Amino acid sequence: MERASQDISLSDKKREDLLMLLKSAQAEYRHIPRAFIVDTAKALGLPENQVFGVASFYAFLSVEPLGKHVIRICQNLPCYLKNSRMIIDSVKKKIGIIPGETTPDGRFSLELVSCIGACDVAPAMLVNHDVHGNLTPQRISEILNTYD
Numbered sequence: 001m002e003r004a005s006q007d008i009s010l011s012d013k014k015r016e017d018l019l020m021l022l023k024s025a026q027a028e029y030r031h032i033p034r035a036f037i038v039d040t041a042k043a044l045g046l047p048e049n050q051v052f053g054v055a056s057f058y059a060f061l062s063v064e065p066l067g068k069h070v071i072r073i074c075q076n077l078p079c080y081l082k083n084s085r086m087i088i089d090s091v092k093k094k095i096g097i098i099p100g101e102t103t104p105d106g107r108f109s110l111e112l113v114s115c116i117g118a119c120d121v122a123p124a125m126l127v128n129h130d131v132h133g134n135l136t137p138q139r140i141s142e143i144l145n146t147y148d
């Protein structure tokens with residue numbers, strides 16, 4: 001809640017500029033480096049904690065380094081009712097990490113997220129920006145093998 005109120009105090013223009021900068025840093029570095037937060041805060045005339053708050057609030061931004069491929073599995077009710085728990089377990093077994101972790105080789109990170117807008121093909125997950133739906137444990141290995 002505190003993060004949301006910090007975010008609300010930004011003007012629309014500054015929020016737009018900040019999100020654009022954070023998204024570009026995320027794409028370039030696979031996370032938002034601390035030095036980038038400091039520089040961005042100076043450039044936009046914002047407190048560092050406010051920039052950090054925005055960078056750590058959104059699911060598609062991370063202040064921690066992420067793997068080359070980020071797997072985001074939906075854990076909301078429609079996916080849950082279609083056995084997303086089994087999908088989560090299959091991914092964990094396949095890549096050997098739990099949600100919030102990155103494989104030692106930096107290939108994959110795993111996150112549990114809210115609805116990704118693919119409820120019609122639940123259970124669903126994203127790998128980077130690719131939506132994969134109607135998942136079964138058998139398909140997990142096949143899908144993840146396509147990401148080098």
Ligand code: FES
Binds near residue numbers: 075079116120
């Ligand atoms: S609830 Fe899972 S994609 Fe919408």
